[in-house]
Amino acid sequence: MGNTIQDVSSRSSVFSPIAQALWKLPGTEKDQVRGALARTYKAPNTFDLIPRRFIANNNTPTTPDFEGNPNLKPELSWGLDLAYEHYFTGGGVASASMFAKRIDDLILRELINRDGTWITRPANVGSARVFGIEMDVKASLK
DSSP states (O other): TTTTTOOOOOOOOOOEEEEEEEEEEESSEEEEEEEEEEEEEEEEHHHOOOEEEEOOSSSBBTTOOEEETTOOEEEEEEEEEEEEEEEEEEEEEEEEEEEEEEEEEEEEEEEEEEEEEEEEEEEEEEEEEEEEEEEEEEEOOO
């Protein structure tokens, strides 16, 4: 029993368009705005799909057994990025950007107690939203 793994099959696909745009601001030679919209796909790790249980020596909630999940779906997301860039005359650039991303079928580890045995396994737990702002300055130190 411990030397066999049940057969598992998993197949998925997604249409992943990416659109990018660059607008050079009129009246300035070195200022521009960038934008991007992308659909991305993140497949589960192969190890996370294997349904075999890996036994911990000391089974507790902080050291549980690990079990794969052959029913995992890939994470799918939509992302939007916007950035303003200003290029300095002597070289260098200053930029400010923001991004937003919506992730569906987010994969996280869940902790369960099955008949007194603690087990952690990956699971699709719903969706998430991520937002951020970044600022960057690069300059030449001549």
